[in-house]
Amino acid sequence: MSARLNIYGDAISGNCLKVKWTADLLGLQYDWIETSVLEAETRTPEFLAMNPAGQVPTVVLADGAVLAQSNAIILYLNKVHSGGLLPQEPYAQGKVFEWLFWEQYSHETAIAVRRFHKHYLKKSDAEIDPKLMEKGAAALTLMENALKDGAYLVGEKLTLADISLVAYTRLAHEGGFDLEPYPAIRRWIARVERDLGLQPAQTPERAA
Numbered sequence: 204m205s206a207r208l209n210i211y212g213d214a215i216s217g218n219c220l221k222v223k224w225t226a227d228l229l230g231l232q233y234d235w236i237e238t239s240v241l242e243a244e245t246r247t248p249e250f251l252a253m254n255p256a257g258q259v260p261t262v263v264l265a266d267g268a269v270l271a272q273s274n275a276i277i278l279y280l281n282k283v284h285s286g287g288l289l290p291q292e293p294y295a296q297g298k299v300f301e302w303l304f305w306e307q308y309s310h311e312t313a314i315a316v317r318r319f320h321k322h323y324l325k326k327s328d329a330e331i332d333p334k335l336m337e338k339g340a341a342a343l344t345l346m347e348n349a350l351k352d353g354a355y356l357v358g359e360k361l362t363l364a365d366i367s368l369v370a371y372t373r374l375a376h377e378g379g380f381d382l383e384p385y386p387a388i389r390r391w392i393a394r395v396e397r398d399l400g401l402q403p404a405q406t407p408e409r410a411a
C-alpha cells in the first residue's frame with residue numbers, strides 16, 4: 204500500500220474531478236488511479252471489496268482507510284489539510300452544505316445523468332427520460348438567480364460549493380443543456396475555471 208493518498212477516479216467524471224481539483228488546490232501529493240466506469244472497472248471484486256457501492260471517486264488514505272462520495276471526500280480533505288475552502292462562520296458554512304446536498308439531489312442527478320446518456324451512451328433525445336431536461340433546466344435557473352448578485356455561490360471567494368457545482372455545470376452542454384440563457388452561470392464558470400487553473404470547457408461563443 205502506498206503511504207500517500209490514492210484517488211480512484213475516472214477522468215470523464217465530474218464527481219471524480221471535484222476530488223482532483225480540491226487535492227490540487229490544497230497542494231496534496233497523491234496517486235490518481237484511473238478507473239473506468241464504462242469498462243466496469245468499478246465492478247471488479249477487488250474494487251467492490253474496497254467500496255461496496257462500486258463507484259468512483261473512492262479514496263484510500265495514507266493509513267489505508269477508505270472514503271467515498273465526492274462531497275464527503277472534498278469536505279474531509281479540506282478539513283484535515285486546514286484548507287480555506289469552507290467558511291468558518293456557521294451560517295456561511297451551512298450555506299456551503301446546502302449547495303453540496305442540493306448538488307447531489309437536484310443537479311447531478313439530472314445534468315450529469317443526462318450527459319452520461321447523451322454523450323457517453325450516445326442515446327438520442329427521444330430515448331432519454333424527458334424529466335431529466337426539465338429537472339436540469341430548473342437547477343440551472345436556480346443557480347442563475349443565485350449568481351446574479353454574487354461572484355461565487357457563497358461569499359466573496361471560492362468555496363467547496365463552487366468546486367462541487369462547477370464540475371457538471373461546465374459540461375452541461377454535453378448533456379444537451381444550452382447555457383446561452385444563463386449569463387451569470389457562464390461568467391461564474393469562467394471565474395471558477397480560472398481559480399482552478401482549468402482550460403475552459405465552454406467554447407468561446409458559448410462562454411461569451
Ligand SMILES: N[C@@H](CCC(=O)N[C@@H](CS)C(=O)NCC(=O)O)C(=O)O
Binds near residue numbers: 273274
Ligand atoms: N454520489 C456519488 C456518485 C458517484 C457516482 O455516481 N459515480 C459514478 C461515476 S460519476 C460511478 O462510479 N458509476 C459506476 C457505477 O455506478 O457502476 C458521489 O458523489 O461520489
